[in-house]
Structures are given as structure tokens and as C-alpha cells.
Amino acid sequence: MNEKLHELLSRMSALEDELAIALHDQESRMFFKIRGKRIEFDSAVRQEHQRLKTGFFHWLTASRPQNLLTGPIIYAMIFPLALIDLSISCYQALCFPIYRIAKVRRADYIVLDRQYLDYLNRFEKFHCTYCAYAAGLIAYCTEIVARTEQYFCPIKHARKMLGNHARYAQFLDYGDALDYEARLEQFRLALAKKE
Structure with missing residues (x-):
């Protein structure tokens, strides 16, 4: 795989990680908390x-x-x-x-x-x-x-x-x-x- 493709894939992976963190932050603002397997509002x-x-x-x-x-x-x-x-x-x-x-x-x-x-x-x-x-x-x-x-x-x-x-x-x-x-x-x- 050439270097350009490898760099693009690495950036995509970093963006996916960033998106997951942002989604989790948004969920935290939605007035619920996760306690073990239970979700509490x-x-x-x-x-x-x-x-x-x-x-x-x-x-x-x-x-x-x-x-x-x-x-x-x-x-x-x-x-x-x-x-x-x-x-x-x-x-x-x-x-x-x-x-x-x-x-x-x-x-x-x-x-x-x-x-x-x-x-x-x-x-x-x-x-x-x-x-x-x-x-x-x-x-x-x-x-x-x-x-x-x-x-x-x-x-x-x-x-x-x-x-x-x-x-x-x-x-x-x-x-x-x-x-x-x-x-x-x-x-x-x-x-x-x-x-």
C-alpha cells in the first residue's frame, strides 16, 4: 500500500476515534448516565x-x-x-x-x-x-x-x-x-x- 493511502487511512481512523468521543460527549448531555449495564435518566x-x-x-x-x-x-x-x-x-x-x-x-x-x-x-x-x-x-x-x-x-x-x-x-x-x-x-x- 502506498504512503498516501496509508496516511489517508490513518487520518480516517483518527477521525472515527474523534467522532466516537464527540458522540459520547453528546450522549452525556442527553441527561442519562450509564451505570454498569443499566442506563439511568x-x-x-x-x-x-x-x-x-x-x-x-x-x-x-x-x-x-x-x-x-x-x-x-x-x-x-x-x-x-x-x-x-x-x-x-x-x-x-x-x-x-x-x-x-x-x-x-x-x-x-x-x-x-x-x-x-x-x-x-x-x-x-x-x-x-x-x-x-x-x-x-x-x-x-x-x-x-x-x-x-x-x-x-x-x-x-x-x-x-x-x-x-x-x-x-x-x-x-x-x-x-x-x-x-x-x-x-x-x-x-x-x-x-x-x-
Whole structure:
């Protein structure tokens, strides 16, 4: 990878870190604090959230009919999602120690905290929890697969690909065969470090 690309990637990484800090600072000003796994709002905010909560019958009548009709299809996806979760977790538990790849922490990707939002009714909280699980699971799977790809084949594609994982930018350029085996070993050694 040439020096210009390496410099741009380093600047992007620094900006992502800066953005994460700024977002955290903004969240701190939103009148909540994180205590362990629990999120606590100021009492005035909690009261306002309770006031804004939509009752079940209003929520049901305000829901779009297509949302209610497609609900069984959406929620039936829990079966393949749970199977993927079990499969990818077993794969990581069995194979990552053999490859000496640091394990992906599931809790870093699957975050279920929307149940603390008192302006959501029970059904909205359930929907939010389901979506958070599904989106978090896909992110968790993506990181496990990204580490696997880095271990076995850290080479970019010749064609542009949408939705690249965060590790992809550091991969070797397509067709760059110089010292491939040595550089592959460097990628593998980097995976052993805890992130």
C-alpha cells in the first residue's frame, strides 16, 4: 500500500476515534448516565418520557396495516438468526484458538438497551430489542468473518465492492504478489492481539 493511502487511512481512523468521543460527549448531555449495564435518566426526563408514551390502542390504530401484516414474516426470521448466532459463535469458539485469532466479544456488537426508554410502549420496546439483536448479530458475524478473511486471504477485490468491513482497507492490493507469504504472516500475527 502506498504512503498516501496509508496516511489517508490513518487520518480516517483518527477521525472515527474523534467522532466516537464527540458522540459520547453528546450522549452525556442527553441527561442519562450509564451505570454498569443499566442506563439511568434524570427524573425530569423520565417523567417526560412517560408522558410521551403511546398507549397500546393508539399505537395499534396508528400502525400502518402493512407493518401488522408483515410482522409474522419479520419475527419468523428469529429462527435463522438464532441458528446463525449459534453457528458463528461455535465456529469462533472452536477455530479462533487454533488460528490464534483474538475472539470477538459478542457484547460489543449485540447491545440491548432500548428497554430503558420509557417513551416506548411494550410492543415498541420488543420491536427495538428484536432489531437491535438482528443488527448487532450481523455486525458480530461481519467482524468474525473479517478476521477469518484477514487470516486466510487479506487481498482486496479487483472490482469495487460495497459494504466493506473495517479491516478491508488494510488488505493487500489485488495482484500485488510481492512477498505475499511474509505479509500474510504479518496479518495473521496481528490477529492474535486483543483489540
